[in-house]
Amino acid sequence: MSKNVSTSFIQGIRKFSPFVLPKFSCRMNHFNASLVPKDFRPFRIGLVQLASTANKNENLKNACAQISEAVNNGSQMVVLPECFNSPYGNQYFNDYAETIEETSPTYQALHCIAKDLKIYLFGGSIPERKDDKLYNTSMIFNPSGNLIGIHRKIHLFDVDFPGKITFRESDSLSPGNSMTIISTEYGKIGLGICYDIRFPELATIGARNGCCMMIYPGAFNLTTGPLHWELLARARAIDNQIYVASCAPARDMSASYHAWGHSTVVGPDGMVSATMDEKPGIVYADIDPEHMASTRKSISLYTQRRFDVYSETKPLKLNEN
């Protein structure tokens, strides 16, 4: 089942973390924390770097073929990119939008393939219509084909690099208002979509809630991709000593938005476990609790945190010259 978490950063940390001392306690150093979340089991993940077109049916067929290939190669969990059933752009979202219900074409396709292949499927994202609004939304299915969670992109991609790229998702989309954590038989997975990766709070609250991994379907571009795509995934991994998987569309220079590609999995030590270039393909990684345990044993962030110092309930103490 998924858990949508709506809470303040510090409250989120305090409420759910097995590692946090009660409010007003002093130090963390003597706390005997287990090194990895108890429900974390090894699994293989496949990130499908899909070549999407303007034809939704073709995109769905192609996605299902690539998911099958990922499963033939041993993946128990498969991830699709942001906006995989539609071109990415404000001019497309309304025309391609679907409601999240069993009769919708993308829901049906993902439900059937997850059930047939008995996998966890993180269905990238699609433009979603709900009431009179549009969202950038991810659907997550379990191996029985049940929808076990949805995540609506919380932070919309509004940026302005003069002469390079100006994009305002908020011209057409509305933001989601809650965080998403999915419980699977391999462990808890936190979810963000693309621009969400720039906000470290999501991954930190996810990790404090026992997530072994954050998954980010994303579509960075030729300006922000080389600058930040890998760096952000590594940063979120290092901050929290968790796995991070970012799944992108393949680059299509005839489309109006040029995706960076480079789907990537980063380990809890911040090293890239698997990555690729901008072409269509699948990135595989074996996710290993032992790797997280050895990382956390070497650098013991979990016992060294000083929540007594970070508390929002007290005035911040800053060291100033």
Ligand SMILES: NC(=O)CC(=O)C(=O)O
């Ligand atoms: N497309 C996005 O949501 C985000 C992105 O490209 C960036 O943050 O850069």
